[in-house]
Amino acid sequence: MNSKSVKRLVREIPFYTIGWTLRRVVFVVIGAVIAALGYAVFQVPFNLAAGGVSGLGIIINHFTGWPVGTMFLIMNIPLMFLGFHYLGRWKFLSYTIVAVITFSAASDAFVYWLPKVMEEYPVTNDMLLSAIYAGIIFGVGSGIIFRMDGTIGGTNVTGRIIQMKTGLPLSQIYIYTDGGIILIAGLIFGWESALHAMMTLFFAGIATDFVIEGPSFIRTITIVTDYPTDVTKALMYGLKRGASEWSVTGSYTGKSHSMVFCTIYRSQVNELKQIIATVDENAFVVIGKGHQALGLGFMRLGQNGGQGRTTR
Secondary structure (H helix, E strand, O other): OOHHHHHHHHHOOHHHOHHHHHHHHHHHHHHHHHHHHHHHHHHHHHOOOOOHHHHHHHHHHHHHOOOHHHHHHHHHHHHHHHHHHHOOHHHHHHHHHHHHHHHHHHHHHHHHHHHHHHOOOOOOOOHHHHHHHHHHHHHHHHHHHHHOOOOOOOHHHHHHHHHHHHOOOHHHHHHHHHHHHHHHHHHHHOHHHHHHHHHHHHHHHHHHHHHHHOOOOEEEEEEEEOOHHHHHHHHHHHHOOOOEEEEEEOOOOOOEEEEEEEEEEHHHHHHHHHHHHHHOOOOEEEEEEEOOOEOOOOEOOOOOOOOOOOOO
């Protein structure tokens, strides 16, 4: 296939069409509103400065009274230039501008209007519950935006750049990049508030990873065996799963073996163990976690939630 044919095929992929672009914008707005809701309802009232530009906004608001959403927008301007350079140029910038403006406006609106509503219908006065749900709701909103190839700005920009360069999960990156802001918040609001803010940061990272990658439904199996034909047939007959096989050499013994790789559903793990033990009780088996499998025997490639591609 020549380069022109490849380009034509790529342009026909759903996420390059105008309709899919509009759909992305809608989901970015939804994600930003969800994140702003968690921020305004659970973080701002309790001074949970859980790192990032949003945390800085809470700290500055404490001393000046300036609106947290407006400060979030102003402080994100230089970070947008950084993201423009590393995260997709105009493609990144367009979605991030939508997310940042929506989050800023929604945050100020929620901070202004929700206290009037919550006087009659309060959510919670418990800081622990607020810390947990602030992280979960903010993380869900951020994850939706990430899945649309945007960011919510702030240290999410630097976090995503670090993730691309190192492969570290976002939950760890948030702790590294936002820890300093939480320490400052601890000096201002007290260490109990800082501990709760760290919990918010932790749950936000988990929720974001979950939304981006989805639940772990599958397991990847690596089997080192001297009976590859028997093992692959047993997997086919017992689990209705195909497998790949190649030759390997043990580094300690120098002997030749075969390595068999297959992917199964999580519910099939115990059955697989029994099958392998029956066929080759001396086999070496490694069971790993996977988030998604596409292709023969699993979800059809291009059927991923209508996106036509796998999650990153």
